[in-house]
Amino acid sequence: MPPRRAVTGRSQEPRQRFIEELRLLRAQKGDSLRKLGEVLGWDWSLFGKMESGQTIGSPEVAQALDQYYGTKDLLLTLWELAAGDPTQFKERYRRYMALEAEAVSLWHFGVSTVHGLLQTEGYAQALLSAGGSSGEELTRQVEARIGRRGLLDGDHPPRFRTILSEAVLRTPLEDAELWRKQLEHLIEATARPNITLHVLPFSSGLYGLDSTAVMFLRLPDSRTVAYTENAHRGELIEEAGPVEHLQGAYDAVRDLALSPAESRKFVMRMLEEVPCDPST
Known part of the structure; x- marks a missing residue:
């Protein structure tokens, strides 16, 4: 049968x-x-x-x-x-993505990499390749990461503040042209009214988030949740106490960071240091 x-x-x-x-x-x-x-x-x-x-x-x-x-x-x-x-x-990351799509404002600290919402395709591919992705999986991940940038577009996009450790800007891609495009993309992003970029210079010394990348999401109901991440795992934090503790550490980092105007100049200096292709 x-x-x-x-x-x-x-x-x-x-x-x-x-x-x-x-x-x-x-x-x-x-x-x-x-x-x-x-x-x-x-x-x-x-x-x-x-x-x-x-x-x-x-x-x-x-x-x-x-x-x-x-x-x-x-x-x-x-x-x-x-x-x-x-x-x-993982269930927690699934929930994080749903909350990210609803957020009215986002603020981020990057300890070692540019946040996905501000990555170019070349940067995303290099970063994900270094993490072990390849083939169709790599293609899917890059497409998804670039697609997420649409979150910051539209008529009423959420506000996004990112603080980048100087280490992020001192870790170039192997391909100088791809690195140049990533820095140019960051500079272009600073001209958008809903995006604010700070650089945390090495001269700031030690700080409370020295080993943790974190994203805060302000939701329509006025709650704030946090998502912390390292090379091996991510964790969604919704309890008010731990979120408030992380926010305190974030505020301290923001106080140490350069102003948006000075941060833009810093990125432009990094761009000037990128070697030019002699064939152009």
Whole structure:
């Protein structure tokens, strides 16, 4: 006897089922791929590749689609199954992404790297490659990271303040041209009214967040949550006491940092030190 097909008539193979749902939901919405890209902030070709099975995208993309279509965690769950490891996408990070999308303001301290919201594609690829990603996984992660930059665009984008340790700006990419583009991107970002950049110089001495990158999210209900991260793990913190303690450390770091105007000049000096390509 042949195997019974599902009542829905849809594939039970995870990757194919994911593709089918993507196509069905877009058809029901009546959107073109180009419109989907414009609304969600990713290049429209990514959605075409996902619907044709060339890539499954990333968890960030799946979650954004769930929010757009009103399908709760359907696509995110199917993405996890298609990726082959339902445990790899941790619940706390899933919740963090949902909160980040809702935040009315964000403030960040980077101890060793530029935050993903301000990374160029070249910087993101180099950073993720150094972390061990490669092949299709690397492509998915880079696409997701660049797509998240759309959070700071639009008519009413959230305010974003970032403090970068001088170590971030003293750790160039191996490719000088890619590093130049990243520094230029940071300088361009400082001209946007919703983005504030500070540099914490080495001369500031020791400080309370010397081994911790942290992001604070101010939510519509006036709550603040924090997300701390190191090379091996990230942790979402929602309890008021620990968040307040981290905020105190962050405020102390901000007091030590250069002003936005001086920070812009600092980044420009770093840009001037990047060696030029002799062929240009």
